[in-house]
Amino acid sequence: MYKFFDREKLKYCYQCGRCSSGCDINRLDISFQPHRLLHLISMGAIDKVLKSDTIWKCTTCFTCSERCPQGIKVTEILWTARAMAVKSNYIPELLITQKDILLRTGRLIPMDNKKREKSGLTAIQEEPSVVDRIFEIAEKEK
Amino acid sequence: MGNDIKTGIYLCTCNGEIDKVIDVDSLAKEASEWPGIITVHKDAFLCSDDAIRKVREDVKEFGLDRILIAACSPFFKAEEFSGLGINKYLVERVNIREQCSRVHSNDPENATKKAKAMLRVFLEKVKYSHPLQLLQLPSLRSALVIGGGVAGINASIDIAGTDNEVFLIEKNPFLGGRVAGFHKYFPRMCPPSCGLELMFSKIKSNPNVHVLTSSEIDTISGSPGNFEVLIRTSPRYVNEVCVLCGKCLEVCPQNAVVYPEGFSYPGIPAINRELCAVDCNKCAEICPVDAIDLDEDVKVNNIKAGAIVLATGWEPFDPAPITELGYGRLENVVTNMEFERIAKKQKTFFDKPKRVAFIQCVGSRDERYLSYCSDVCCMVSIKQALFLKETNPDNEVYIFYNDIRTPGEYEELYQKARKAGVIFIKGIPSELKQSEPGKISFSVFDTVAGERLDITTDMVVLATGMKPSQGTIDLKDKIGIALNKNNFIESHIQCYPQDTQRNAVFSAGCCRAPMDVSRSIESAGTAAIKTLRFFNNCIEITPDNPIVNTLKCDVCKRCIEECPFKAYFFDEKGFPKSDIMKCRRCGVCMGGCPLAAISLGELSIEQLSEMIDAFDRAYLGEDEPVILGFLCKNDAYRAVDDAGLKGIKYPPNFLGIMVPCAGAVNGAIIAKTISAGVDGIIVAGCPDNQCHYVQGSRLAKARLTDISNKLREMYLEPERVRFISISRDESERFTEIVKEYVEELKKMGRNPLRI
Numbered sequence: 001m002y003k004f005f006d007r008e009k010l011k012y013c014y015q016c017g018r019c020s021s022g023c024d025i026n027r028l029d030i031s032f033q034p035h036r037l038l039h040l041i042s043m044g045a046i047d048k049v050l051k052s053d054t055i056w057k058c059t060t061c062f063t064c065s066e067r068c069p070q071g072i073k074v075t076e077i078l079w080t081a082r083a084m085a086v087k088s089n090y091i092p093e094l095l096i097t098q099k100d101i102l103l104r105t106g107r108l109i110p111m112d113n114k115k116r117e118k119s120g121l122t123a124i125q126e127e128p129s130v131v132d133r134i135f136e137i138a139e140k141e142k
Numbered sequence: 143m144g145n146d147i148k149t150g151i152y153l154c155t156c157n158g159e160i161d162k163v164i165d166v167d168s169l170a171k172e173a174s175e176w177p178g179i180i181t182v183h184k185d186a187f188l189c190s191d192d193a194i195r196k197v198r199e200d201v202k203e204f205g206l207d208r209i210l211i212a213a214c215s216p217f218f219k220a221e222e223f224s225g226l227g228i229n230k231y232l233v234e235r236v237n238i239r240e241q242c243s244r245v246h247s248n249d250p251e252n253a254t255k256k257a258k259a260m261l262r263v264f265l266e267k268v269k270y271s272h273p274l275q276l277l278q279l280p281s282l283r284s285a286l287v288i289g290g291g292v293a294g295i296n297a298s299i300d301i302a303g304t305d306n307e308v309f310l311i312e313k314n315p316f317l318g319g320r321v322a323g324f325h326k327y328f329p330r331m332c333p334p335s336c337g338l339e340l341m342f343s344k345i346k347s348n349p350n351v352h353v354l355t356s357s358e359i360d361t362i363s364g365s366p367g368n369f370e371v372l373i374r375t376s377p378r379y380v381n382e383v384c385v386l387c388g389k390c391l392e393v394c395p396q397n398a399v400v401y402p403e404g405f406s407y408p409g410i411p412a413i414n415r416e417l418c419a420v421d422c423n424k425c426a427e428i429c430p431v432d433a434i435d436l437d438e439d440v441k442v443n444n445i446k447a448g449a450i451v452l453a454t455g456w457e458p459f460d461p462a463p464i465t466e467l468g469y470g471r472l473e474n475v476v477t478n479m480e481f482e483r484i485a486k487k488q489k490t491f492f493d494k495p496k497r498v499a500f501i502q503c504v505g506s507r508d509e510r511y512l513s514y515c516s517d518v519c520c521m522v523s524i525k526q527a528l529f530l531k532e533t534n535p536d537n538e539v540y541i542f543y544n545d546i547r548t549p550g551e552y553e554e555l556y557q558k559a560r561k562a563g564v565i566f567i568k569g570i571p572s573e574l575k576q577s578e579p580g581k582i583s584f585s586v587f588d589t590v591a592g593e594r595l596d597i598t599t600d601m602v603v604l605a606t607g608m609k610p611s612q613g614t615i616d617l618k619d620k621i622g623i624a625l626n627k628n629n630f631i632e633s634h635i636q637c638y639p640q641d642t643q644r645n646a647v648f649s650a651g652c653c654r655a656p657m658d659v660s661r662s663i664e665s666a667g668t669a670a671i672k673t674l675r676f677f678n679n680c681i682e683i684t685p686d687n688p689i690v691n692t693l694k695c696d697v698c699k700r701c702i703e704e705c706p707f708k709a710y711f712f713d714e715k716g717f718p719k720s721d722i723m724k725c726r727r728c729g730v731c732m733g734g735c736p737l738a739a740i741s742l743g744e745l746s747i748e749q750l751s752e753m754i755d756a757f758d759r760a761y762l763g764e765d766e767p768v769i770l771g772f773l774c775k776n777d778a779y780r781a782v783d784d785a786g787l788k789g790i791k792y793p794p795n796f797l798g799i800m801v802p803c804a805g806a807v808n809g810a811i812i813a814k815t816i817s818a819g820v821d822g823i824i825v826a827g828c829p830d831n832q833c834h835y836v837q838g839s840r841l842a843k844a845r846l847t848d849i850s851n852k853l854r855e856m857y858l859e860p861e862r863v864r865f866i867s868i869s870r871d872e873s874e875r876f877t878e879i880v881k882e883y884v885e886e887l888k889k890m891g892r893n894p895l896r897i
Contacts (some may be wrong), residue, residue, distance in 0.1 A: 016503065016544040020587035022466070022572025027585065030594060035587075067466060067572055069508035 010042040010077070012070040019064035019074050025057050032057040034064050034074050041077065050085040053092045106130040147269055148180045150206045151261070152197060154188035154213035156239055163243040165254045169212075173261060178269070180204045189219045198227040208268045212236040212261055215783045216800070229275070231686075231744065234268035236260050240786025241798055245877075252762055252794040259761035260797060266752040267745075274743050276682050279723070281367030283307060283677045286447035288359060288617065291319020293651025293662040293669075294453030295341045300670035301451075302350035306677045309371075309445050310345070312355045313613060315378060315400055315412035317342065319455055322406070325485040327659050328525045329555055335405045337659075342407040355408060360442065362450070362620050365723040366646030367681045369447045377438035379413040384433040386410070390425035399425065449646040449673035450621070452631065453666065454613040456652035459505040459512060459606040466573045467504065467604060474580055474601045477504075478522050481603045485529055495536035496600040499582075500527060501571060502543040506607035514628055516607025517656035520547045523605045524559045531562040539564045540597070542571055542586060567595070574602060608656040621647055622708040624836075630655050634834070640669045643707055643836065645724050648672050686743025687725040688732055692717045694739035701731035701740060706836035728835035729806025733842065738810040745801065750811050753799065759819045759896055762795060767821035767887035769880065771798040772807045776834045777870045778826030784873035792877040793884045796824070803827065804865070805838030812849050812863060819896025822862055822887045826876075829867040839867065859890050 019034040020026050026033060032054045040049050049055060055078050064074040085091065102108055113123040151173050155161035166184055174182040181200055185193040188211065200206060209232065211223055216235040224230045238257045246253035283306045287298045290312030298308045310317075321327060321334045345351045360372035380390075390411065391399045398417035402409050413425065413434070426434040458479045461469040469475050476484065478500075484491060500523040505511040523541055530537040541564060548556040560566070569588045577583035583598040610629040618625055623642045624632040631649045633639050640648045648669040651662040690701070692715065701718050702710040709724035710731070720731065732740045732747065741747045759768050773779040779800045785792065801807055804827025815823050825846055827839035843865045850860035864883065868876050 014507070014544055015589060017569040017587050017589040018572045020589065021569060021585065023587075026587060026594065030592070033587065033592070035589060063572070069503070069510070071509040 009072060010038055013038045013042060013072055014070065015039060016069065018067050018069065022063045022067055024061065024063070025059060029057060034058075034078070037078065037081070038072065038074065041081070046081075046084075049081055050088055050090050055081045055085065056092055056095065103131060106134060147178050147207045148205055149178050149208040149210060149265065149268065150180055150197070150200055150204065151182045151210045151212065151265075152188055152193075153182070153184045154211070154239075155184060155186050156214065156243075157186045160213075160239055160243045163247045163250045163253050164238060164257045165250070169254065169257055169261065172258065176262075176265070180206060188213050189222045194222060194226065201227040207232065208271070209233045210236060210261070210265055210268050212238045212257070214239040215241070215786070217780065217783065229273035231274045232268065232271055234264050234271065236264045237783070237786075237798075240783045242794075244786040244789055245792055246794045247789070248791055249794060255761050256794045256797060259758050262756050262758060263753045263797070263799070266756040267749050270746065270749045270752050272743070272746075274684050274686055277685050277722070278680045278682055279367055281676055281679060281681045282446050282448040283679065284309065284445075284447045285449045285451060285673050285677075286311065286369065286371055286445065287451045287453060287650075289319070289453035289455050289613065289651070289653070290314070290317040290353070290355065291453060291455045291651060291662075292321045292338070292341075292659055293455070293653075293666040294319070294451070295338075295345065296663045296666035297451045297453060297650045297670045298351050299341060299344045299348070300667050301673055302345075302348045304670075304674060304677075306350065306674070308351045309373075309447060310351060310353045311357045311359065311373060312353070313358055315356050316402065317345075317353065317355065317407045320458075320479075321659060322403075323479070323482060325482045326525065326529070328521050329552060329660075331525065331528075335403075338407075339405040342405065345407065353408070354443065356412065357443075359617060359620060364446075365721050366644075367448050367676055367723060369450060369646075371445050371447060373443045373445060375441040375443060377415075377440060378410070379415065379434055379436055379438050380411050381433050381435070382408075382410060383431045384410040384429075385431055387430060389428045389430065390434060393424040393428050395419060395422065395424070449648070449676040451648050451650050451666075451669045451673060452614070452617065452621070452623070452642070452653055453650040453669075454617060454653040455611050456608040456656065457611045459516075459609050461504050461604050461606050463511070464504065467501070468574045468576070469604060472574060472576045472582060474582055475574060475604065476601065477604050477606045478519065478526065479606070481526055485526065489533070492530065492533045492537065495534055495538070496530075497538040497540075497598075498527075498530055498601045498603060499540040499542060499571075499584075499597065499599045500603045500605055502541065502546075502605045503570065504604040504606045506605075507544065512607050512609055512628070514607075514656070515547060517547075518658045519605040519607055521552050521555060521658065523603070524548070524555050524564070526603065527559050527564040528555070528562060531559075531564060535563070540599070541566050542569060544568070544570060569595075608652055610653060614653045623647060632836075640665060640672055645707070645726070646673070646676050681723070683722060684743070685722055686727060687720045687722045688727075688729065688740045688742050690718055690720075691739040691741070694737045696737060698736060700734050700736060704730055704734045704837075704841060706730060706838065726835065728803040728838055729801065730803060730835060730838045730841060733803075733806045733808050733838075733845065735808060738808045742802065742806065745806070747808060747811070750799075750808075751814060754811065754815050754818050754820075757797075757815075757818065757820065759821070759893075767795055767884060767890075767892070769796045769822040769824055769883060769887070770815055770820045771796055771824040771826060772801045772804065772811075773798045774804045774827045774839070775800055775802050777828040777832070778804070778866075778868040778876075780870055781868045781873045781876050782826075784871070785877050788873060790873060790877045792880040795884045795887075796880045803833070803835045803838035804842035805833075805835065807842060807845075809845055809849055812846070816853070816858070816862060816893065817895050819893050821890075821893045821896070822864065822883055824864050824866060824879075824883070826866050826868045829869055832869065843867075858894065861886065861890065862893065 017035045058078045060075050062075050170182045215237045242257050285301045285308050287294045287310045298310045302308045318338050324334050356376040357373050360374045362371050364370040396417045398414045400412045506516040527539045530539050568590045569586050571584040571586040574584045582602045585596045626632045631654045650666040650669040709721045710718045713719040729742045738747045827842050833839040846865040849863050854860045
């Protein structure tokens with residue numbers, strides 16, 4: 001996995017900014033600038049990148065990787081950065097909450113029967129063992 | 143060859159420089175007792191006129207056949223020692239100054255021993271040398287220039303100006319190449335009509351230039367001085383009688399008449415028969431002077447030339463594969479070449495103020511398309527931006543760039559553009575969209591401002607780069623030149639940029655690398671001058687090219703494969719033979735031959751083998767390891783000489799032999815050296831990308847690795863054979879390597895084959 005973090009390859013980046021120009025997330029949130037993240041990593045400021053919450057904004061649409069003239073795998077690098085961030089325990093608050101919800105309910109958005117009622121939908125019975133069952137199946141498939 | 147050869151040995155003391163370390167007297171005494179030595183003479187200044195006179199007298203008096211000169215490096219005083227009254231190939235130099243006395247001054251006893259061993263080795267070399275006489279080969283006073291663009295035209299003018307004949311071949315019906323299609327060219331913003339018209343008038347007025355348009359090369363044979371070229375000329379269908387009345391143009395229903403522009407050369411139309419309607423004869427019927435003949439045939443001309451200049455030019459990169467930029471799909475997204483035509487012919491487009499964006503580096507500096515910088519696009523965009531500003535100062539011009547590269551005085555253009563109000567933005571748009579008919583909108587991240595910019599323009603110009611023309615690629619095999627990884631013509635870019643890998647074939651202009659008009663013209667001049675030395679009516683050449691021993695050769699074709707200059711061909715008996723004119727005497731074939739059947743004129747396999755036989759591997763005593771070095775002439779030998787000049791000490795266990803290239807050392811010679819009991823072998827060549835013979839050094843390295851592996855299989859230490867890359871200025875590194883190697887060999891112990 002860490003092969004994408006090869007700083008030698010990153011040195012080929014000449015900061016043309018095609019990645020940021022074509023980035024849909026950058027359109028919505030100017031703070032997410034792939035070219036800047038690449039620059040920081042190649043300069044050795046990896047810690048700064050891992051601590052920043054911008055790496056979590058990428059939707060991994062691969063547009064940047066596809067258009068990079070130097071063939072740098074931008075998305076994969078950001079991916080790796082996320083994995084490294086988790087290993088170094090730099091996880092944004094929101095993500096931890098989301099993880100907890102997922103582990104507890106098996107869903108990212110918890111069930112809300114009141115809202116369903118308002119929309120005229122029937123209530124769904126929460127099945128508390130669903131997460132355990134998922135882990136059971138996963139264990140078997142291993 | 144036996145001992146009936148009369149050899150004279152001449153020892154120089156260099157006025158104490160040598161004999162303060164080496165006991166020259168004992169050397170002379172011992173040498174005089176060797177068989178076949180007629181005279182041994184010692185002199186303080188062997189290079190002085192008196193000493194040379196003495197040698198010449200000796201040659202007459204004793205009838206000497208061979209002369210061995212033990213003095214300084216063969217790179218010094220070469221002139222003096224070449225006129226000794228016998229063929230210079232029968233004179234051998236022993237480098238006892240730079241490679242012995244100066245580097246072993248701390249150990250006079252062993253230095254004398256080494257000098258003796260050197261003398262013995264080189265005595266064998268000179269004994270088995272052959273006299274070679276200069277040959278005179280006929281050479282034609284004519285050149286073939288392929289490509290009628292700005293480079294080809296200028297090369298032709300320059301060659302013709304020296305009173306030599308030139309055949310200028312152009313594929314298209316008109317001369318002028320890509321430049322003819324420009325609106326203006328930088329830095330002076332002249333219209334091409336001005337520059338080209340002047341060039342054409344020079345061609346017209348010079349009877350030495352023969353222009354063949356609509357022509358292509360069929361075959362090229364022969365060798366430098368005498369190329370034979372078959373040229374296929376497609377019909378033009380219009381002859382010189384034409385009075386340019388323009389009637390053909392009017393009647394043609396298919397637009398098949400290519401009409402000359404004001405300054406075009408030749409100034410008569412051509413008919414593109416591919417566009418013609420079947421059985422249409424309208425143009426020929428209407429022509430008032432009967433200049434049109436639609437039944438004209440292809441002509442094949444046979445011409446002879448002494449040298450060739452390739453000026454096959456470039457092609458614009460087609461940006462269609464970069465789909466996100468929408469070239470070919472979106473209206474008003476054009477390339478810079480198309481913009482030239484718009485600027486030239488559709489000026490009305492800019493009547494109203496427009497907003498135009500230039501996108502730099504489209505396809506260039508891109509690993510997927512052109513991995514190099516195309517050299518001109520920055521200046522081209524600036525030129526076009528200036529044109530827009532001059533046409534109408536209200537035109538809004540944006541240039542989106544990675545890096546603006548305006549080297550040298552072109553910086554002035556950049557300044558001018560900034561002053562004119564052209565807006566430069568660092569950041570490249572990733573995607574173009576059509577927002578409304580005729581309008582292009584895109585969003586770009588300005589990496590300097592850290593802001594996103596949304597912009598709608600009337601036109602987007604893609605600054606596409608240059609790629610090598612198909613013509614260059616097609617000619618590759620016809621001429622036998624090498625192309626680099628980008629398909630431009632390969633050359634020693636630093637020292638001999640205009641030389642191709644074939645003798646008497648030169649390149650001019652963009653077929654070698656992307657360049658602008660002024661550099662193209664410069665390179666054309668250089669190429670033209672380079673051809674001149676082949677126009678002497680005769681070429682003097684020494685037949686020291688490699689000779690294949692046909693008794694041994696089993697026609698494996700390895701020499702043909704490995705020759706960096708494609709100098710080998712099959713002779714009438716079916717054996718490989720090196721072309722005396724194409725060969726550059728690197729000896730890569732000699733080193734590669736599996737049967738050791740190839741010998742250079744200057745250094746034969748026989749000589750090397752006898753030298754190894756004569757090499758006393760115990761010259762420093764039984765317990766000291768000895769290293770034999772094969773040093774490449776261009777870099778390694780000179781680096782070792784440098785160690786001598788600087789007086790950097792290294793152990794006397796190393797003895798060097800000069801070879802033309804590391805690639806000239808045959809595996810059989812290495813094997814022989816090992817089995818002769820030599821403890822270590824160094825083959826020293828240039829660093830890989832600096833090899834003067836393209837691949838000699840690389841091949842040598844590969845071959846030595848094979849030999850090392852074989853040694854391992856034989857339970858011998860693979861480290862006994864070593865390849866090192868030594869650059870010309872790395873004498874210190876060389877001495878370090880020798881010191882280390884001697885220590886290593888001491889630990890390793892004696893070569894078990896040393897008896």
